[in-house]
Amino acid sequence: MTAAPASRDVVVTGLGATTPLGGDAPSTWAAALAGESGARTLDNDWAEKYEIPVTFAATIKVTPDQVLSRPETKRMDPSTQYAMVAAREAWQDAGAPEVDGERLGAVVSSGIGGIWTTLDGWDTLKERGARRMLPMTVPMLMPNSPAAYVSLEFGAKAGAHALVSACASGAEAIGYGVDMIRAGRADVVVCGGTEATIHPMPIAAFAASRTLSLRNDDPQGASRPYDIDRDGFVIGEGAAIVVLESAEHAAARGARVYAKIAGVGLSADAYHITSPDPEGTGQVSAMRRSLEDAGVTSRDVVHVNAHATSTKVGDLTETASIRTLMGGEADHVRLSATKSMTGHLLGGAGALETIFTIKAVHDRLAPPTINVENPDPELQVPLVRSTPEKLPDGDIVALNNSFGFGGHNVALTVTSA
Template sequence: MPKKIVVTGIGATSPLGGNARDSWNALLAGESGARPIEADWVAALELPITFAAQAKVPAVEQLARIEAKRLDPGSQFALIAAREAWEDAGLGEDFVPERFGVDWATGIGGVWTLLDAWDTLRERGPRRVLPMTVPMLMPNAPAAAIEMALGARGGARTVVSACASSTESIANAYDHLQQDLADVIIAGGSEAAIHPLPLASFAAMQALSKRNDDPATASRPYDLTRDGFVLGEGGAAVVLETEEHALARGAKIYAEVVGGAVTSDAYHITAPDPEGSAAARAMIRAIEHYGYSRTDITHVNAHATSTPVGDIAEYNALKRVFGDHLANIAVSATKASTGHLLGAAGGIEAIFTVLALHEKVLPPTINLSEQDPDIDLDVVREPRKIEGDVIALSNSFGFGGHNAVVAFKSY
């Protein structure tokens, strides 16, 4: 029999709030984290997109100055989220370092550090490049920062699978706990890519919303007028434990993780498979991992980026999995509020899914004025109360055809 794996701590810093609870409350209130970028480089470089979903509380305001200086912004977000989750879990000294691991994720890595260092090299010469440049820009830097700060000696792994990254990290943590590689794992992801180069690149591929005049309504999953995603940033962490370990120390438990799965499309580097077959397989494997049926699922936190092709591809995958039962599933598309946090997206959405089950309320999807008739879903538009035990999916799909799904159950 598989072990029971539970969530005992959550932490986040996002476009909606500087911690998990503030982010959740703003989500339920229907707020948007998207706003104009006030940096002078927007006008200087004549960027076609002038807004993003920036962190509500700057990371440098939440860390000691000397600590922030040695970390790329993506690692700063990681450390803030991980420390909150760790404190929330209440572990304190009650863990064995060799049985405590980190499964972290990023989609892009230390882009600010890399490109700032390149500018310094060109403009000021090699002697002015910081010696910490490589340790700061490497994709595993956030995982390293977490394991050193919290004393994890059971392994610190990093997933880089684009926008599926942090959901994959949670699925990996579930597997590693099942394999008895640890008693406690902190999992999640972080991203800080609101930089001129990613913005220009995403704009060039027509992936971003062009609603410069109204950022708050730009991310509109499933709407007929959706025109792209809103670039976001932040970090999100969950503490996962075996139920046995959690109960032995009297921990509070938010929810149970009942499955995780990863598949790949083998279709296109940026576009999802329009048939959604591999995405569907990921959902099915996550559901059946613990022996549940597809009809047991009543809630999905969808990937739902607000792109014309992405939203319909995920709908096709959902239809393939659930058939007529899809009418009984309440779908939340929370990127409408947070924007798209890339490698951190699945982490914040996992937290929203866990809190939905724990607090018995499903979060709303804002900015949905006229639902696309080709996407026949029961979309949650206002906070919706739920009762009883619920099993929910959190979906993430990324460039390269990466699909990751985690299933959570009320505890």
């Protein structure tokens, strides 16, 4: 393995999350290693009231009102609330680094933004009139609100950014954070993704597109990537945030380092608004660019956290792309599909799965993929099933893939510190 030049090294010093598996990063990771599912039957009348065919989702395990103050929750959309919970945890986990605000950045993305605020505001306007609209409606619904609040929280003046690339948004935010540090714009960047879309309209819309699982009688077994009987994804919610630092900055303050984000690869399919290119050309390109950016090759890769949403076409397109890129070396890769446990956090998914990849490299454990009772015979990469698998000692390399509607492809290369 050939390391990237020291001047480009970007390390991870803090992790934070609030997810369907846990209210923080450690509990979320522990639940993932244990093979737990965050999917639950919804405790509401949405399905009956609106004739929605899906009655379950991967809802947040710890509600933000248990962490944030009441004034904070009143002025933030749930998507921002989740981001703030995760960001504060990540910042403390990094040791609350002392850094000049001009050298501190924030990049927090969402695939959909403040949809609860948007739809509640429309209901208020229709039912009660313009005079009853909340003055904070626009700051709450705007998709850059999580990035703005994180910037305000820590005094990040190097830039506050909110990239939107559907289900690749969280991973692309981390990639942008890497670029900020490499370009010399910042020494520390707080970055990741968030989503809060467990609302009847998005659920109905995804159901109409026939992308959601209909296993209403078995929510915890519904997300089953690579199983021959998979029938769609489970919509989830939550946020995941990492603190990135230049290696020099982290070393100077004696910070604990989890891993390096050594490579970033981006591409676009330019094929279809929702379906991936069946040839996987863009996915292969993103992974190849990420490995080249990291100064490693496919034979160095020991683990891949797959995008793997549990859809018929998407899952196999990705594994075929991995096989195309790696050839015979793919036989030595341990593939994990963690959406089987978390559901699909949309704009938060790529960030959460980056944390899983970081922890896999740091702890030398590839998390399991649950619910795979009948593996698809077309699966082309060895899958970690049921229980975690140990990763090798020494310098190791892992990939995290995130793909989004619109043909967005992001691959991040994570290496041991």
